[in-house]
Amino acid sequence: xxxxxxxxxxxxxxxxxxxxxxxxxxxxxxxxxxxxxxxxxxxxxxxxxxxxxxxxxxxxxxxxxxxxxxxxxxxxxxxxxxxxxxxxxxxxxxxxxxxxxxxxxxxxxxxxxxxxxxxxxxxxxxxxxxxxxxxxxxxxxxxxxxxxxxxxxxxxxxxxxxxxxxxxxxxxxxxxxxxxxxxxxxxxxxxxxxxxxxxxxxxxxxxxxxxxxxxxxxxxxxxxxxxxxxxxxxxxxxxxxxxxxxxxxxxxxxxxxxxxxxxxxxxxxxxxxxxxxxxxxxxxxxxxxxxxxxxxxxxxxxxxxxxxxxxxx
Amino acid sequence: xxxxxxxxxxxxxxxxxxxxxxxxxxxxxxxxxxxxxxxxxxxxxxxxxxxxxxxxxxxxxxxxxxxxxxxxxxxxxxxxxxxxxxxxxxxxxxxxxxxxxxxxxxxxxxxxxxxxxxxxxxxxxxxxxxxxxxxxxxxxxxxxxxxxxxxxxxxxxxxxxxxxxxxxxxxxxxxxxxxxxxxxxxxxxxxxxxxxxxxxxxxxxxxxxxxxxxxxxxxxxxxxxxxxxxxxxxxxxxxxxxxxxxxxxxxxxxxxxxxxxxxxxxxxxxxxx
Numbered sequence: 001x002x003x004x005x006x007x008x009x010x011x012x013x014x015x016x017x018x019x020x021x022x023x024x025x026x027x028x029x030x031x032x033x034x035x036x037x038x039x040x041x042x043x044x045x046x047x048x049x050x051x052x053x054x055x056x057x058x059x060x061x062x063x064x065x066x067x068x069x070x071x072x073x074x075x076x077x078x079x080x081x082x083x084x085x086x087x088x089x090x091x092x093x094x095x096x097x098x099x100x101x102x103x104x105x106x107x108x109x110x111x112x113x114x115x116x117x118x119x120x121x122x123x124x125x126x127x128x129x130x131x132x133x134x135x136x137x138x139x140x141x142x143x144x145x146x147x148x149x150x151x152x153x154x155x156x157x158x159x160x161x162x163x164x165x166x167x168x169x170x171x172x173x174x175x176x177x178x179x180x181x182x183x184x185x186x187x188x189x190x191x192x193x194x195x196x197x198x199x200x201x202x203x204x205x206x207x208x209x210x211x212x213x214x215x216x217x218x219x220x221x222x223x224x225x226x227x228x229x230x231x232x233x234x235x236x237x238x239x240x241x242x243x244x245x246x247x248x249x250x251x252x253x254x255x256x257x258x259x260x261x262x263x264x265x266x267x268x269x270x271x272x273x274x275x276x277x278x279x280x281x282x283x284x285x286x287x288x289x290x291x292x293x294x295x296x297x298x299x300x301x302x303x304x305x306x307x308x309x310x311x312x313x
Numbered sequence: 314x315x316x317x318x319x320x321x322x323x324x325x326x327x328x329x330x331x332x333x334x335x336x337x338x339x340x341x342x343x344x345x346x347x348x349x350x351x352x353x354x355x356x357x358x359x360x361x362x363x364x365x366x367x368x369x370x371x372x373x374x375x376x377x378x379x380x381x382x383x384x385x386x387x388x389x390x391x392x393x394x395x396x397x398x399x400x401x402x403x404x405x406x407x408x409x410x411x412x413x414x415x416x417x418x419x420x421x422x423x424x425x426x427x428x429x430x431x432x433x434x435x436x437x438x439x440x441x442x443x444x445x446x447x448x449x450x451x452x453x454x455x456x457x458x459x460x461x462x463x464x465x466x467x468x469x470x471x472x473x474x475x476x477x478x479x480x481x482x483x484x485x486x487x488x489x490x491x492x493x494x495x496x497x498x499x500x501x502x503x504x505x506x507x508x509x510x511x512x513x514x515x516x517x518x519x520x521x522x523x524x525x526x527x528x529x530x531x532x533x534x535x536x537x538x539x540x541x542x543x544x545x546x547x548x549x550x551x552x553x554x555x556x557x558x559x560x561x562x563x564x565x566x567x568x569x570x571x572x573x574x575x576x577x578x579x580x581x582x583x584x585x586x
Contacts, residue, residue, distance in 0.1 A: 025490040030411035032401035032494075036461060037417055039398060043458045044424050047435035054434070111328050116321070122328060124572030129335055131568045131575070133519030135536045136557045139543070140338045143345070143550055148356035151341060157357070183338065191576055244428035246522050251540065268430045273526060278434055285431045292426055 054282035061276035073283035082259055082267075089174060090263040090288075093249075094242040094295065096178045097185055101238055102231075104182065105189025112190060113197045123194075126187040134184075138251035141180035142167070145252075170260035173253045177261055180248055185241075189234050196230030197223065232303045236296055243292050264288045342561060345554035353551035368555035372542070377556055379531075380538030384518055384560075386449060387534055391456045391517040395464050396510050398457075403468030404494055404502075408477070417465070424462040432458055433526050440527060447529030455523045460513050467512075471505030472498060508574035515564055535560055 024031075055073055059066040077083055112123055129137070144152050145166040153163035166176045200223050208218045224231075244265055249255055255262035255270070262270075264284060272281025344360065345353050346369075352362035372378065406417060436455055437446070445451030479501070480493045488496070499506070521536040528537055539556040543549050568575060 027411075028490040028494075029405035029409050030413060033405040033411065033417060034413065036398045036402035036465060037413055037420070039454070039457060040420060040424060040461055043436065043454055044427075044432060044462075045420070047432040047439075048427060050435035050438075051431050108331060111324050111331070114321075114324065120573065122332070123576060124569060125332055126335065127568055127572060127575060128339070128565065131515055131519075131564050133521070133536055133560050133564070135519070135521040135539065136342075136560050137338075139539065139553055139557060140342055142548075143341060143553070144338060149354050149358050149550065151337065151358055154357050183335070187335070240426055240428075244430070246430070265428055265430055272430075272434050273437070278438075281434065285434075289427060289431065292428075296426065 051282045051285050054279050055286045056283075057279045059279040059282075061278060066279070069279070073280050074286075076280065077283055077287070082262075085259055086262055086264055086267050089259075089261060090243070090265075090291065092174055093177060093181075093245065093263055094239055096174070097181045097242045097245075098235060098238045100178065100182055101185030101189045102193075102235055104186045105234070106193050108186055108190035109193035109197055112194050123191070126190065129184045130188050130191070132184070134247040135251065137180060137184060138247040141176070141183070141248075142252050145176050145180075167253050168257055170257055173257060173261035177245075177249055177252055180252060181242070181245065185238060189238060192234045192237070193227065193230060196227040196234075199230075200226045228303065232299060235299055235303070239295050239299065240292060243288065243295075264291070339561070342554045342557045345550055346558045348551050348554075350549060350551040353549075353554065368549075368551040371549065371552040372555055372559075375542045375552075377535065377538050377542055377559075380533055380535040381559060383449075383532055383538075384534035384536070387452055387456070387524070387532075388514050388517040390449060390453045391460065392510055392514045394453055395457055395460045395513050396506070399461050399464030400468050400499075400506055400509075401494070403465045404472050404498060406465060407469040407472035408498075421462045421466050424458065425466075429459065429522055433523065437526055446527055447532050449532055452524055452527050452532065455527055456517055456520060460516060463516075464509055464513060467509045468502065468506055471502045471509070474505070475501045504574060505577075508571060508577065511567060511571055511575065515567065518560070518564065 056068055056070060057066050058069045058072070108126070112119065112126070144150050147153050147163065147165045147168075152166070156163045164172055166172050204222050204226070205218050208222050213221065243263075245263065246265060246269070249261055249263060249266050250269070253261040255266050259267075265288065268281045268284045268288065271284065272278050347364045347366070348359070348362045349365050349367060350371075352359045353368075355362075402417070405411060406414065433455075436458075440446045440451050440455075443451075445454075475498050480497050483493045483497050484490070519536065520534070521540075524532075524534050524537050528534065533541075535556065539553065539560070542556065543553040
């Protein structure tokens with residue numbers, strides 16, 4: 001994700017205007033951006049720093065007295081028997097959703113990459129799940145997965161397939177979360193990747209085709225490499241989205257059965273706001289931030305390896 | 314040639330399958346919202362049942378329409394506040410060097426990466442001391458944690474598409490920087506700004522996590538209201554679907570009206586730049 005290029009846009013007015021105008025002109029850009037920056041500092045940066053600080057305290061919401069406890073929260077976290085499961089669930093969810101959403105999303109993007117009349121309307125229909133409130137998605141899928149009145153098990157019964165208790169079976173709870181995620185995640189990835197597909201230089205594709213490359217070869221050697229930057233962004237956005245997934249777990253499975261589908265994000269909420277152990281929750285928050293930073297770094301490392309910008313090999 | 318045509322048929326067959334999969338949960342909401350509660354919970358599911366407005370009466374009796382009003386208030390307040398602060402900052406970010414630009418850029422990336430659960434506990438603690446818990450002001454500010462950076466980032470992408478020469482011409486004609494922004498850059502970027510505004514409004518309308526923690530009984534929006542109303546042990550699926558319908562319909566209409574801009578808006582900031 002590159003930031004918009006720095007560009008020293010407008011030269012200062014050279015006409016000797018009124019000095020007050022000149023002063024306003026001079027500080028205009030800074031003046032209009034500082035209020036935003038200030039709000040972001042107050043509601044984002046300061047709370048972030050406070051959370052890091054709280055991670056080293058025994059602060060909780062019930063008792064008012066608190067003190068610094070060093071790294072005790074972290075050592076408690078390491079020895080907590082729930083920790084391995086929760087870390088595993090988090091990785092399971094993030095890898096599962098990112099890989100499936102991106103692969104199917106790429107497929108859908110290829111399907112949507114056509115100039116036939118009416119395709120614009122079809123694209124906008126695929127936009128609808130993305131725009132639906134996550135809480136509605138979670139509640140609706142909870143109904144769909146219900147083993148009494150739910151539609152999924154009903155359709156499975158019509159096909160004479162087993163009808164599992166999706167949300168009550170430890171091994172199926174996380175797959176259910178991932179399936180419901182794919183309902184929005186696939187269209188989201190598809191629309192992002194479609195922009196990448198539409199930006200692939202047509203001349204390159206044609207040149208390869210005249211050289212005798214078949215469709216698959218063109219896709220593999222021309223299209224995919226030139227989509228690399230978009231793919232990286234799409235994967236990173238999806239990763240981040242999965243790490244912070246909340247409604248789709250808290251409402252769909254309540255993190256259960258037991259803690260079979262509890263991720264780190266949900267556990268922080270439960271620990272900090274349900275059980276009111278703020279310090280301990282904050283230490284989990286630090287771990288979550290580290291996991292996100294490492295994953296984003298890994299994507300860059302793997303995908304950015306040995307490549308220039310496009311596929312012009 | 315024949316080969317190409319059958320590929321096109323395959324393409325539309327697959328797209329149709331995809332649309333059915335997208336449509337099924339929406340169909341569930343629509344059908345269930347007008348079912349009697351006993352039919353909504355029938356096992357095996359009843360697809361056809363007498364149409365009733367009972368579920369909407371249940372919503373009304375449980376104060377759900379008040380929470381819809383709260384949703385509207387918070388959505389409007391958040392959208393206006395976010396645009397007022399975010400659009401000029403996006404312009405500044407696209408246009409030039411100023412003190413804090415680099416910091417702003419790093420900050421935009423950072424705030425995109427950190428999950429809301431990290432901010433929410435300290436925010437709750439501040440709000441508790443400042444008596445902001447359960448207020449519209451408090452929630453609007455908290456909504457801006459994610460939406461303000463998003464707005465700055467996205468509008469910056471749109472302002473970069475406005476040729477700087479136009480503003481330079483206006484400046485040579487003696488236009489002040491404020492006027493150049495207001496009269497030249499903003500009108501040209503307005504389609505982008507409108508679609509960013511729409512995305513912000515939809516995101517605010519859909520927010521659940523922040524009001525779950527920072528809302529109270531009288532200010533809580535419909536996303537939290539719907540969960541409070543469905544019951545814990547036995548879920549009232551009919552009322553839930555009716556509530557979901559009221560949350561989905563406005564967004565549906567907005568999405569289909571602004572489809573093209575929304576697709577661009579969703580992807581612009583992420584793909585280019």
